Every structure is written in structure tokens, then in C-alpha cells.
Amino acid sequence: MQETMIDIAVIGAGITGLVCARQLQQAGYQVVVLEKSRGLGGRVATRRLEGTWADHGTRYLEPQGKWTEQLIQSLSDRGIVHLWTKQLYQYAEGELSPQEPRPCYVAKDGITAIAKELGAGLTIQRQQRVIAITPNAGHWSLTFEGSGVDPLPPLQVRAVVVAIPTPQALMLLEPLSQEGLPEELLTTLRSVEFDPCFSAIATYAPNRVAELENLPWRGVLFRDDADLSWVGLESSKQRTTQQSVVVVQSSAQFATKYLEATDLQPIGQQLLTRAAETLLPWLDAPTVLQVHRWRYALTRTPLSTGCLATTNPLPLVCGGDWCSSNNLESALKSGIATAHEMNQRLDQRSLPILTFA
Secondary structure, three states: OOOOOEEEEEEOOEHHHHHHHHHHHHOOOOEEEEOOOOOOEOOOOEEEEOOEEEEOOOOOEOOOOHHHHHHHHHHHHOOOEEEEEOOOEEEEOOEEEEOOOOOEEEEOOOOOHHHHHHHOOOEEEOOEEEEEEEEEOOEEEEEEEEOOOOOOOOEEEEEEEEOOOHHHHHHHHHHHHHHOOOHHHHHHHHOOOEEEEEEEEEEEOHHHHHHHHOOOOOEEEEOOOOOEEEEEEHHHHOOOOOOEEEEEEEOHHHHHHOOOOOOOHHHHHHHHHHHHHHOOHHHHOOOEEEEEEEEEEEEOOOOOOOOEEEOOOOOEEEOOHHHOOOOHHHHHHHHHHHHHHHHHHOOOOOOOOOOOO
């Protein structure tokens, strides 16, 4: 990777970054995806547990527009996802009630299967955190910090796509204001605000499996609750399992209160206690509890554009679901828009129509 100039580096292996890289590679560009974590997908995340798994970020797939409909159809045709439920419930004002029916899909091996499909065939360097982007003699030079692995040597590229949450993007881009990066772009990035979330991933004794299977609900959305936003029966997504797994997600208000906590176990226990008070009394007594902090879970103030782009000082495009909303459809659309804008600033090749086959 160091012997020749790479066309495009995509920073971030979330859905937007993967879609963008996929499009540009299919157009003939040499593309490398750089990801600071071990896994792909960003918030489209699955936690592997002993003998089972849990989706602790994005909860399920649902048709939200043209691109999510095509994605679901393609993954369904290949047996990667299946219908989980048509009936979610909501908890509001002390009452549990069914919502309007709508199809919700899940992957048989966890929702990260979506990212794995989108990333198939791409060159992806994992556990490589980009810590600096600098212009150097007509190209970008990227510097790395390895996370559990040796960092890559500095990488030379013609152009950069930044597909990560805006606070992380700003840490890389603000130093470039002295190199000619437009202040307007930085100001726009600063205007995007995020809400955090905690996910409590709880495993229970095998004798709870039958009880969970007999519940009328698979997932519960909490409306205007001070502590909770979601309770999902993760084990119900798996067609064969002998374990009971539940994911409880916090409200933004709760997560903001405890965002900088160093010990996450008590935070997860609080969420389980609250879920036990409203849904099932035994939810506060798991056999195993893991907690994940999502610092940038949902976009509170999204933009109204597919991406942000500049050629000063060199070609650079920023994208993510924060460009227009905070859902999967927005991430897919931003990936397409980002690829288009980057292509316009480089060789203006013929970009293929996005497919998920």
C-alpha cells in the first residue's frame, strides 16, 4: 500500500464510508478504507457473547426509503436477513400498547452482516486511527496510531473521504484551516450536534427462554421516558438459541447525565432496574451484564445535504447519516452523494448504479 500513490482514502468503515468506497472502487479508483475499530459498520454493531450475540446499536432494519428497501430485498433474497416482527410496542404514560404494524428485519448472525456485505471486496485497514491529515506536495499525507496493532506508515493519497461523526472529523480537519480548508466547511461541521446513548447487554438463565418466547412483544420503544428509549429481546432474533439475551438502551437525557462515567456497570444496572419496573421484574438480575457507551448515537441537529466537499487545499469530502437525518437510509444516500462528489473532483469517471448483490 505504501509503494504507489493511492487514489482515495476513506476514513471510517460505517455504512456511509463503505457505500462510498464501494462505488468509487467499482468506478476503477484505488480505494482504501481506514477504520479505528476492529469491526465494521459503526453503530450497525453486534456484540459477540459466549454462544450468542446481541445488536447493541442499530436495533433492526426497516424500509425507510428507496435504498433501504433495495438493501432489505437483496439481503432477504440471499438469506442474510429475515423478518423479525411486524409489531413493535411502545411504553408511554405507564401503559404498554402495540404500535402501527410495520416490518422489522434482522440478520441471522447479527446486524453487522450488513456492513460485512457492503465491505466485501474492499481493502480495509482495521484498528488504524488516523491522527493527522496534511497536504504535502500536491497530495494528502495520513498519519496513523495503531489500536492494538502496529500503526501503518504514513499513507500518500490523492483525495480523502471523512465519514465519521463530526466531532471526530473536526479533530482532524480544524488544523487544516491554516492550509486553506474553507472556514465555512468547518463552521457547518460544528453546527451538527449529537445525543449519546448507553446500551446494556444482559444475559439471563436458560430457563427464561420460554418465558420470553411467550411474550406478545419483541421490542418496546419508550416515549418521553427520562431513562429508557428501547428494550429488545435479542434472543428472539435468533432462530436457535438456548440463552436469553436482552438489550436495554438509555434515553439521551440519561446518557448525557452519566456520559463521562468511568465505571459503566452501575449505569447498566440502573437501566435494567428501570426496565424491570416497567416490563419484567427479573430483568434487573442478569447472569452477565455488559455496557457500551455510544457517544454519538443520534444526530440531534442534522444538515440538509448529502455531503460537504472542497478542493481546497486538496480534494476532500465529508459524509455520514448526520448530513440529513440519523437513520440507515440517510447513511446510504450520503455514501452515494459522497462518492459522486469525490468523483467530480477527481477523474469524473462513470459511476455505476449502487447495487447490493
